[in-house]
Amino acid sequence: MNGGAAGGRVLFVTGGASGIGRAIARRFAAAGWFVALADVDADGMAAAGALLPEGRWSAHALDVRDAAAWERALAEAADEGGGRIDVVANNAGVPLGGPLAECSVAEIERVIAINLTGATLGARAAHRWLAQAGKGACLLNTASAAAIHGAPGTSVYAATKAGLAALTEALDAEWAGQGIAVRSLMPGFIDTPLLAHPTHTAGSSAIRAVVERAGLEITPVEAVAEAAWRAVHGRRLHTLVGPTARRLALLERWAPGLLHRGLKRRVR
Secondary structure, eight states: OOOOOOOSOEEEEETTTSHHHHHHHHHHHHTTOEEEEEESOHHHHHHHHTTSOTTSEEEEEOOTTOHHHHHHHHHHHHHHTTSOOOEEEEOOOOOOOSOGGGSOHHHHHHHHIIIIIHHHHHHHHHHHHHHHHOTTEEEEEEOOGGGTSOOTTOHHHHHHHHHHHHHHHHHHHHTGGGTEEEEEEEEOSBOSGGGGSBSSTTOOSBHHHHHHHTTOOOBOHHHHHHHHHHHHHSOOSEEEESHHHHHHHHHHHHOHHHHHHHHHHHHO
């Protein structure tokens, strides 16, 4: 751990060791926030922390599937950050693609446990800290463009991210009287280390290769970090990130039948 007492506002970000979480940490740190990184990857958090201002960050071991670990990590982060947490970025997540019939039970259970159950446990644990922070407090959920309309080869992943979108909507209404905003990010394909992973255990292609074959763009991770900043400080419930997300949202709103038929044709 490398932190210390800090004034000002405090961000707690899961999945902070790399990718979107690391980029969000850097964006908020650049604005003077104290940043608490949470992850299962201690070495990754150390590397991420080396990019942050000295004495303005801390690292906390957290498996988001563990409710007790959530309570412990948040309490430690508040202690390091001067007694408060203003924003909790519920960002930790894992990918899963490929036909549902080819995905193992273990893969399915893992992605649901991390992406949806873990984020829900995080929201529950974060509530008291955000309520104490008062005006400007925010729970920020990293959902996905996959939540906009389920596509072939994304069934389980899309279901977890659609669940996060629904969680965002429900809690933003539920917590409104307590001054807590709840927001989501809906990025398309983002340039992070996750793109190097295979779509699923039985698959032979990396996610990046599948995306490139489909002719879809890969958005720089810094764009998500900037969107996170806007989401926390704005009034928009769901923030779209990248051309794919914006196209999907447009079609889902104005031509959902056309969108669905197009997805079906891709499979044929």
